[in-house]
Amino acid sequence: MTAVIFDLDGTLIDSAPDIIAASNGLLVEAGYAPLPPAQIKGFIGKGLAYLIQRLLEAVGEVPDGPMFAPMFAKFTIRYETAFDLTTVYPGVVGALEDLAGRGCALGICTNKPLVPTRTVLRHFDLTRHFGVVYGGDSLAVRKPDPAPLQAAAADMGRARVIFVGDSEVDAETAARAGVAFLLFTEGYRKTAVQDLPHRAAFNDFKQLPGLVAHIMEE
Ligand SMILES: O=C(O)COP(=O)(O)O
Ligand SMILES: [Mg+2]
Numbered sequence: 001m002t003a004v005i006f007d008l009d010g011t012l013i014d015s016a017p018d019i020i021a022a023s024n025g026l027l028v029e030a031g032y033a034p035l036p037p038a039q040i041k042g043f044i045g046k047g048l049a050y051l052i053q054r055l056l057e058a059v060g061e062v063p064d065g066p067m068f069a070p071m072f073a074k075f076t077i078r079y080e081t082a083f084d085l086t087t088v089y090p091g092v093v094g095a096l097e098d099l100a101g102r103g104c105a106l107g108i109c110t111n112k113p114l115v116p117t118r119t120v121l122r123h124f125d126l127t128r129h130f131g132v133v134y135g136g137d138s139l140a141v142r143k144p145d146p147a148p149l150q151a152a153a154a155d156m157g158r159a160r161v162i163f164v165g166d167s168e169v170d171a172e173t174a175a176r177a178g179v180a181f182l183l184f185t186e187g188y189r190k191t192a193v194q195d196l197p198h199r200a201a202f203n204d205f206k207q208l209p210g211l212v213a214h215i216m217e218e
Contacts, residue, residue: 002216003104003158005132005149005179007165007188008110008117009044010187011175012092013124015112016041017085022078023055027072032059044188045167046143047111047136048075079116083123089186091205096129099156102216105156107132109149111142111169132156144169146177162199162215164208171196180215 009015014191020041024034035058043054052061052071061067096106106129110117114135121127132155136142139151141178153161163174166187175197183189183198184205200211 001105001158002160002162002212003105003107003153003156004099004162004164004212005107005109005152005156006121006130007111007163007167007170007187008108010107010166010205011089011164011184012126013086013088013120013169014187015083015086016188018045018082019044019051022082023051024157025078026074027055027059029074030067030071035059041188042190045111045169045180047080048072048079048113051075054115055138076113076115079113080119082116083120085122088123088124088126089184089205091208093126093129095205095208099212100129102209102213104142105132105158106130107134107152107156109134109143109152109163109173136180144172144176146173149173149177149179153177154211161214162212171198182211 006012015088020037023040028034043051056067057063078158109129112135114137119136132152134148134152139145139148149163161179163179166184167189168191180199183196183201185193185201185203202208
């Protein structure tokens, strides 16, 4: 049977408003001017360390300099409660229930650290859908390294694996893992849909079960 593994930020949840608010809150607290939201949104998808490095770089600091560790620690604390501005994309829960009803095993492979991943899943009552959850710090490497996706797939023990994500990182991860990729077009990608390798693209979660069923029939 089939395992369907999901990215989190920009795929299941629209968490950018909280990530932007937390980022600018920390920058202002440290005496810097806030950054434009769109610029911060462009930093999401490669994990927390990458986000902090890009924030510091954008305000003229050395990305890995003395500001990195305190900023990372403070963001980690904020991440624990950063869901007031976050929403689950429309149709997600219905699609997850539909896929489970078709016998699919469901998992998560995100670059968000594991603790805030679990917190936000719990907050939105999404935990119950996923048997396997890999965060950006679950292994020594993170997406686009294929290892976390491959580890999640191995844990789920299904013959066929489909990865659902929103970004360049996800498309590359799936390609390197040799896994079919379904692209959710409403997340945080910067590349045109036609320039990202994908099996199929969708802009509404109502479409997802049909796309998965199609691959299952192949
Ligand atoms: O960069 C992050 O923290 C998370 O991003 P992802 O859920 O899209 O992998
Ligand atoms: Mg994403």
